[in-house]
Amino acid sequence: MGTAIKIAPSILAADFARLGQAVAEAEAAGADYIHVDVMDGHFVPNITLGPLVVQALRRATSLPLDVHLMIEAPERYLAAFAQAGANHLTVHAETCPHLHRTLQQIHALGCRAGVALNPSTPPVAVSEIVNDADLILVMTVNPGFGGQTFIAGMLDKVQRVRALLDEHGSAAELEVDGGIDPETAPYVVAAGARVLVAGSAVFHTRESIAEAVAAIRRAAETKRPAAPLRAGLGVVEYGA
Numbered sequence: 001m002g003t004a005i006k007i008a009p010s011i012l013a014a015d016f017a018r019l020g021q022a023v024a025e026a027e028a029a030g031a032d033y034i035h036v037d038v039m040d041g042h043f044v045p046n047i048t049l050g051p052l053v054v055q056a057l058r059r060a061t062s063l064p065l066d067v068h069l070m071i072e073a074p075e076r077y078l079a080a081f082a083q084a085g086a087n088h089l090t091v092h093a094e095t096c097p098h099l100h101r102t103l104q105q106i107h108a109l110g111c112r113a114g115v116a117l118n119p120s121t122p123p124v125a126v127s128e129i130v131n132d133a134d135l136i137l138v139m140t141v142n143p144g145f146g147g148q149t150f151i152a153g154m155l156d157k158v159q160r161v162r163a164l165l166d167e168h169g170s171a172a173e174l175e176v177d178g179g180i181d182p183e184t185a186p187y188v189v190a191a192g193a194r195v196l197v198a199g200s201a202v203f204h205t206r207e208s209i210a211e212a213v214a215a216i217r218r219a220a221e222t223k224r225p226a227a228p229l230r231a232g233l234g235v236v237e238y239g240a
């Protein structure tokens, strides 16, 4: 460990009628990135938002906008999201037959380039491009919806992606997304994740956004999993 953990609240779980305020509160709470989930109703079953909303978010925060493109043929929209003010553009490996070219396109637009992996996609999908990406996103739920249960079996994959990055001397950030909360955070950090996306655990709690972000950060930075988490477990248990 020793490396700082970054928290990226996902606005998918925020009140869309007051997104600006939610983002401002997340920034005041010490969030590092604002995670923006773009869904097209094809690659994933849900539909969310497009460049216009990213443009509005750009005016509401100075934090980097971490834009997660859950869309088919994402290369069609990279320029639009870059112009709207995205800082990170993360595409899914499953949607990019010419992944290396797509990463080049993202860099040419002046953005940091990320690659996301569905739960069923193995680390080898990014093995040839780990030095061309700035961020690797391991999905810890199947993409499409917030509020799903963390897939415990993904911890092993996070570890293998960590090893892949280290083996290649890649400085890419290792991000996890889905079911991250104060319970699961220590596990993903122990497995090697350094950027934690959290939607429900930030915006759907009885606590304030500030308290929720602080609780995830505290758990991520100070707690250690007491016992290895078994693959397939729906609920994680650990000792503080």
Ligand code: DX5
Residues within 6 Å of the ligand: 010, 012, 013, 035, 037, 068, 141, 142, 143, 144, 145, 146, 147, 148, 177, 178, 179, 180, 197, 198, 199, 200, 201
């Ligand atoms: C899922 C999205 C996630 C989602 C996470 O498809 O990519 O970013 O917002 O939500 P929680 O933290 O509630 O699992």
Ligand code: ZN
Residues within 6 Å of the ligand: 010, 035, 036, 037, 068, 177, 197
């Ligand atoms: Zn996401």
